[in-house]
Amino acid sequence: MTSTVNSAAASPAETPEFPMARAAKCPFDPPPALRALQQEGPLTRVRLWDGSTPWLVTRYVEQRTLLADPRVSADITRPGYPSSAPINPEQVGIGFILMDDPEHARLRRMVAAPFTIKRIQAMRPGVQRIVDELIDQMLAGPKPVDLVEAFALPVPSLVICQLLGVPYADHDFFQANSKVMINREATPEERAAASRNLHGYLDNLMGEKLRDPGADLLSGLAERIKAGELTQRDAASMGVLLLIAGHETTANMIALGTLTLLEHPDQLALLRDSDDPKLVAGAVEELLRYLNITHSGRRRVALADIEIAGQVIRAGEGLIFPNDIGNRDPEVFDDPDRLDIQRDARRHVAFGFGVHQCLGQPLARMELQVVYSTLYRRIPTLRLAAELDQIPFKHDAAVYGVYALPVTW
Template sequence: MDEIRDYPESRAAACPFSPPLGYEELRERSAVTRVRMWDGSTPFLVTGYHEARAALGDSRFSADGTHKAMPRFVKFEVPAEVFNLGRMDDPEHARIRRMLTANFTIRRTEAMRPMIQGIVDGLLDRLIAQGPPADLVADFAFPLPSQVIGVMLGVSDADFAEFQQASQGVMDFTASAEEMGAALGVMVDYVARMCAAKRADPGDDLLSRLIVDQELTGGLTQQQVVATALVLLLAGHETTANMIALSTVLLLSHPEQLARLRADAGLMGNAVDELLRYITIVQEGTGRVATEDVEVGGVLIPGGEGVIINLPSANRDPHFADAHELDLSRPNAREHVAFGFGVHQCLGQTLARVELQIALETLLRRLPTLRLEVPFDDLAFLYESMNFGVARVPVAW
């Protein structure tokens, strides 16, 4: 019997943008195998593309976070309010998700383009005015999704500084487990107060609509409204910020691909999906629990066992030809599982794509001589966080 390997493995020894080499070895041997986590549990790990889609699309794998066998990726207690939507099963998950889908349709998201473009231009105006060098993370990538979700949730101009401060505390992945837990508590308190203000004086924003249309009619409890707002904030903020920064670094380190993108504006949509596939920032994967015996990839997973679907490894599966190569015109780039798959597929994926398209197009157009101000090897990539990122990106132009 093969030795059970510790999980997660470090990616620091490989190319920063590549999943740990050990996952590729596991995938070639068996796309479903056991691993050992920090708490001593031994869930199954899914590393293959087709196996990942099978597991994510199978209702016999539960996302319910209350299962004792659910893999624990963090070493601190997450407040119950934080990730409820993603840790629910149907029919309750579907019921709450339907309340939100109208806010993330392609039509509504496309209508947000002028608002997003205005935020991007404003951030770049300030960046250019202050002059190089600049930190692309702090000055552009981080505040952009923060401002977008702030507008969507109806954060007032007077409260925006507090909103950003609370957000920044949650996104500090250099913090200890205790500090991270405390920061999440601060964010829960902030969102609860924001909900109370909307309850007293609702406006024309997503949060007010949830309160008026769902909470006041009995469709959602006050706690569920807070939970939903937190999911939207946390899921759509840090992930998009990291993708903007990492995509820029990746393009700057692949000048031939960057030149293709500059020469062909119509390539941006496909390029964003290839960047999502190649980077796949949810680096530790997503957890499930088998509710009955299920066979995946020829391996029987007994009911009651925890399962981790490793999205970065799945996105480097041979399903994608020359999967370790960045190809902005890749014909099947959109088949990636960076947003997951099945009923829990990322609700805000259309918004994320639009933000990335606008951010990258405008950044490359307005700063045609953009370059890293430090050697690539000096960048501090966030290898230990659940979501892959980079702490700072010093740039000049």
């Protein structure tokens, strides 16, 4: 028999708020309240900033099932979409991740080729050179050093700039505006201004690629514009999406993963002392599962009534998928709160699931494999230069991580 007990019974005031706070002494773990909701069942109502009460999907199986369901939409413009913050009507969109098929698939195919596994593996020697050069600079400079500014942020920024054809000399500009766009506490006006800044920048850059194309991804989009397959505005939006996603997520995983390993010295020693590529690759998957930096949950809205786990999700109702707690589901991962780089964690949902799962995951995996197999081997005495409770975590951002990570050796 189908139950709809949570769909109308609880008043908004009685419904738990989302997002939820992490425990101060457990910065690597999902919020305790989120864990409690998962123990109660796979679906429950939560209350957002605007008073709306979408469904929160807390368990792994239901997350994958619904994320793969074509009756679930990623279109932010649909009524009922559970937005994480107020949307300014003037704010420019950020491309195909907030669209549905067929338009989502059409645009995604235009930028998919550079992210194939074969193409990404061909980039590995260049990424290795970037990592080694940045480590050389750290070792030659003063200490302690902020690992975020000296290493974690430059690595993926340099890589994505080369892939897209964006001048790295402009990194201060695009990093500053990216931070505003993913800050949950920024006002709609601030986010809209940052969005206009980045779109204007990418639009100008697309104009340059149209006049003088190269061998980079943006030049490939310029050819699509010339062929009439894409407008320059849409190409700029795709560039903004790829630029932000290409450096913010990996930068945070580098820094947060390093901090996690420093706090788990037995796991760090296993990784540092091994030259087995399979163990390194496994460590990357386990850190992605254990940390899952997209901690605000993926957002969707139902296009039709969907019956699942004894509940009926009605058409027009919002859905939130907090993948951090999905990756800690004890029905799927044994002892899920334990970091174990030797476990098989490849089933995690850190990159999402279904047609919208992360396009850049092969690049992120490769970058993290290079970083995690190099940094701790080359600086074997790497350690924190501050207490854990002094580290500034990004509780206010859509992408979780640390604002700074002082380290020494």
